[in-house]
Amino acid sequence: MSDIDNTQPTDESLHNITHIGGMYESWFLDYASYVILERAVPSVEDGLKPVQRRILHAMKELDDGRFNKVANIIGTTMQFHPHGDASIGDAIVNMGQKDLLIETQGNWGDVRTGDDAAAPRYIEARLSKFALDVAFNPKTTAWQVSYDGRKNEPLALPMKFPMLLAQGAEGIAVGLSTKILPHNFNELIDASIKYLRGRKFDLYPDFITGGMIDVANYNDGKRGGKVRVRAHIEEKDKKTLLIKDVPYGVTTTALMESIVKANDTGKIKIKKVVDNTAKDVEIEVQLAPGISPDITIDALYAFTDCEISISPNACVIVDDKPRFITVSELLRYSAEFTKDLLKRELEIRLAELQEKWHYTSLEKIFFEKQIYKELEEKHKDWDAVIAAIDKRFVPYKKNLKRDITREDIVKLTEKPVRRIYRLDINELNEQIKAIDADIKQVKHDLANLTDFTVSYYEGLLKKYGKGRERITEIKTFDTIQVQQVAMANTKIYVNRAEGFVGTSLKKDEFIADCSDLDNLIIFRKDGKMLVTKVADKTFVGKDIIHIDIFRKGDERTTYNMIYVDGKSGISYAKRFNVTGITLNKEYDLTTKGEKNSKVHYFTANPNGEAEVVSIRLSPNCAARNKEFDLFFETIAIKGRNSMGNQVTKYPIRTVKFKEAGVSTLAGQKLWYDDQVGRLNTEERGVYIGSFEGEDKVFVAFKNGTYELTNFELTNRYDPNELVYIEKFNPDKIVSAIYFDADKKQFNAKRFKIETQTLNNKFLFIKEGQGNYLEMITTHSEPVILLKTGKKRSPEEEEIDLAEFVEVTGWKTVGTRIAGDDLISAELASEEEEPDEGNGNPQGELF
DSSP, X not given: OOOOOOOOOOHHHHHTOOXXXXXXXXXXXXXHHHHIIIIISOBTTTSOOHHHHHHHHHHHHHOSSSOEEHHHHHHHXXXXXXXXXXXXXXXXXXXXXXXXXXXXXXXXXXXXXXXOOOOXXXXXXXXXXXXXXXXXXXXXXXXXXXXXXXXXXXEEOOOOSOHHHHHOEEEEOSSOEEEEOOBOHHHHHXXXXXXXXXXXXXXOBOOTTOOEEEOTTOGGGOTTOOEEEEOOEEEEETTEEEEOOOOTTOOHHXXXXXXXXXXXXXXXXXXXXXXXXXXXXXXXXXXXXXXXXXXXXXXXXXXXXXXXXXXXXXXXXXXXEXXXXXXXXXXXXXXXXXXXXXXXXXXXXXXXXHHHHXXXXXXXXXXXXXXXXXXXXOOSSHHHHHHHHXXXXXXGGGGSSSOOOHHHHHHHHTSOTTHHHHSOHHXXXXXXXXXXXXXXXXXXXXXXXXXXXXHHHHHHHHHHOTTOOOOSEEOOOOOOOHHHHSOOOXXXXXXXXXXXXXSSOTTSEEEEEEOTTOEEEEEETTSEEEEEEOOSOEEOOSSEEEEEEEOTTOOSOEEEEXXXXXXXXXXXXXXXXXXXXXXXXXEXXXXXXXXXXXXXXXXXXXXXXXXXXXXXXXXXXXXXXXXXXXXXXXXXXXXXXXOOEEEESSOEEEEEEEEOOOBOSOOEEEEEETTTTEEESSOOSEEEEEEOTTOOEEEEETTSEEEEEOOOTTOXXXXXXXXXXXXXXXXXXXXXXXXXXXXXXXXXXXXXXXXXXXXXXXXXXXXXXXOEEEEEEOXXXXXXXXXXXXXXXXXXXXXXXXXXXXXXXXXXXXXXXXXXXXXXXXXXXXOOOOOTTOSOTTOOOO
């Protein structure tokens, strides 16, 4: 017999059918909600994801003051968390490495190197004292039943601290993600206090890996913002760089791999990279011969993980819904939540004190008024005893704060009567007085809840703030032009006849070394110009007259050109710069673009040089003077679209170079920006001079060394060490005062710079530990105001260094000018007009 049911479906059953598509839509939405709420995104109340909250709750249940094996903690957590042990173990290690809520013992790995923690059975953990102080209070905790119904777990821990901002959080859910960067412990408390006081506050990330951070575009942690994070790179010597930390989220292994990759692709040139990391991070980068350390530092930031960009995205669960907010909103929410928790704790404390006052008062009356003797009377039953005792309390009920209950009387009767002999009534009076004082204090705290919350935060700062100072240095980063720092890793060739340029034309004419990030600028005989990227082979048009590496924004390279207009036959001369263009667009430099227009003469001059050319006209033309000279210096530099100056209306036969000219441009004006330690032409910082040719920069440092450098914009000067910078003038006399630690005195010396070697540091103060430069100037008449003695009542003295100290060699020790009680030495001379290139006439220290 067949078991097949041939019953036809009814109309009612048809209406109950759920299609597969509907199931998928419903189930997927449930799954997405689960991932968002239960796994990936933290809660705004306590800043924890469910797994983190369950770990802390499990550790609190296990807490006896001793360390527990992480394997045991994982096992306990699995009673609350319906997932595998591996995910719980990873979460515990992540929390332990942040060194805030969990104290660790054993090998917990290293976030800097990427080393994993040991197996859970080998490592141990316990709740930190800080966690016990801020994260737990069963009286203010809301509870829910665990997933299997056997235990209770907290809906949210009563966290009295902005834990989410301190630890940071990262998670990827269905359709959204969160990335909240960690912030500094002390700064979070300071910001919370400022908020409660109604003052403005700022919050910026701080990473346990150290490094530097540019927060200009942080956008308060909201999505759309960005921070740039860099490792500190030091120049050990001209052949070696040291990387002293790693950016957040980058390991030493990943950093070294990125350096090797950049070297293999030709972005940088290094000889070797060595990991010397032990207690502190140190990656040694050995440079290839002839490679500039400054340019390599820029290249490391531009092409490796020495600099990374992080986009924050603060998403948290608020009222069971994901919400995108700022870190300032998060801190304000945390401060208000903390304030509310403290209020609830005070209210609970007040109720407990009032209950304690009530019972202590009952106990006092019970013994003092000998009400306990009712227990010795013969009453018919227990209820009669209770009634008799209650009747004896009637005269005193008006002094109590609530009614006397049956439970109160029963509790009193359980007290042994012999207590009256051991308990002095005065002691009960003292207890009541102390409880009254406590009640008064709690009521005062409730009435001044903001002050109480501020005091609570100040207590946290005092108790736990030591050793938690900011690690990541906030700085303004310079923008690195990758084309300027990319190493020349290829060569460019040109086939002028066929009109091709590229790196693969190795049988044709070599033009220059370049990088694959460079652009090429090409000029043709028909007066057309275009800029294109470096490639294997690109057609740019025949009759190429000039090709070179294009440098965007270059206002000094000047092009001198003579061309004939194809329509009128008139020849023009023009001078122009090319600063900005659209890639692969042809520009017509003959202005009108007439047919048969062509270029007679063309030169590219890196510093605006203006040569003299000899022009010979056609012998058949009607011109009287058929040969003459043209001086390009008489032609103004204008835009590339200008027509230029008319040279002749007659046909030109030849144009020949006759005599080289000098630059018609003023020197390049440079400023020093002490925020980023760079020279610039954008007028940022202190003006140091107008430079051209072989001019040099004079730099002095805190350690008493000086250095001469060129004026390349790629030069780096450590703003934390540099104290003086100006255009070098060999005729100037340098005046300096420095501290001699050996003799505990300050010496003054005056000398001329006798060395000419670039990029070498020379020590011009006495060598010795503790010696440092106090002040330096190149003022022509340096009069120094010395302040000595005690800071509250200093003695002042003016000294003319030119009379007091003779000019000697830069290696001399100098002359004693003050003892070790010197408070300050300042230049008192009137400010002199800065000569060409003197950007620091008064010798101010940066």
